[in-house]
Amino acid sequence: MSQFTVQPLLDTGTVRVRDIVCSGECRHRSDEECSAATHLVFPYRGVFVRHVGRNDVVAEANQLLFFNAAEAYQVSHPVEGGDACLDLVVEEGQLRELAPKGQLRTGDRLAFHRQGRRIDPRAQALVALLRHSLSRNVAETLEAETLALTLVRRSLGEHTSHAAGASPGRQKLVDRTKLVLSSDLSRRWTLAEIAVEVGVSPVYLTQVFQQVEAMPLYRYHLRLRLARALDLLGRYDNLTTLGMDLGFSSHSHFSSTFRQVYGRTPAEFQRSIGSR
CATH class of the missing domain: 1.10.10.60 (Homeodomain-like)
Structure with a gap:
């Protein structure tokens, strides 16, 4: 049985939204993976650790994680229970418009400097509202797209998010x-x-x-x-x-x-x- 269940919730030319649930069977580091596009991942249940080289980040419901395109990573689950995440892929031109330039690496490929940022309560509420509305099929496409872009904008905002910095x-x-x-x-x-x-x-x-x-x-x-x-x-x-x-x-x-x-x-x- 696969460790993952993936439920597509929305797919337009602007944004793709999926609900991804992982059973967390991999307690130690998984094999290396990478994605074809840059994903914005909002954990909303459980916890896991994402490893990029020697850089680790704990993924839980206070965080937004950036899965940069073509960037190798591993995942581990040191705490039992698995995890669930809302996964967003925003059309690259739109994401460049939404993301503050200081958060992006220089170069042709869109990529974020850090693995993630802490989001504020309003962004958490938007994650829940978007997911519940789409899974219950009560949000129209235009409304869902607007909610998704509002969530991304808030989660990347310099005044509404926080990037931890420490030794x-x-x-x-x-x-x-x-x-x-x-x-x-x-x-x-x-x-x-x-x-x-x-x-x-x-x-x-x-x-x-x-x-x-x-x-x-x-x-x-x-x-x-x-x-x-x-x-x-x-x-x-x-x-x-x-x-x-x-x-x-x-x-x-x-x-x-x-x-x-x-x-x-x-x-x-x-x-x-x-x-x-």
Whole structure:
């Protein structure tokens, strides 16, 4: 059985959108692969690590990954559970128009300097809205194309995304921390527990994470949990159960936190992805 299931959601001359689910059977590095076009990959469930030469990046729901055309890479799944991603291929001329020049390598071939960027909550919500609307067949083509380009524009925006920059040692510490958090999103972690897992003091952990990600560790973890909620809203009828399953203390806590981050309650978002 293949490790992958691929569901085509949209294919026009401007953008192609696919939903890709991987079972994560490959715990260690896979064989090298490369793609024919540049893909923008938005993980929305689970976690994996992408390796390009000696450069690694942890792929989870706070990230956008760039799979540059003809660039060899490997993938591993150090955390069980596999992953799922929304995969976008934008027509090259349109992508060049959307991408800030500082993010692109020089040369004829379109390629991004970095493996990925962190996206903001609005971009996460757009990922969920685009995927749910297309999979439920409630978005018309023009609407879906507009949503997809809006998602790309926001995810590449200098004021709405973040490219982590740090020494290799600090980046590896932050990456290990992300894997720990992703291993159990519903767990109410303490700093001491995470610090033990990654082998540093709580003070050092918080300092380094803030420096690398420009965001407190607790907020990063919260966004991972809320992104999981965006993924699951199409499956849960009981939102109180969803909130409790993700480690929130009550429905009101879940609902108010969700609204603070995404600008609407879980129930309102759930209605927005229903039949229209």
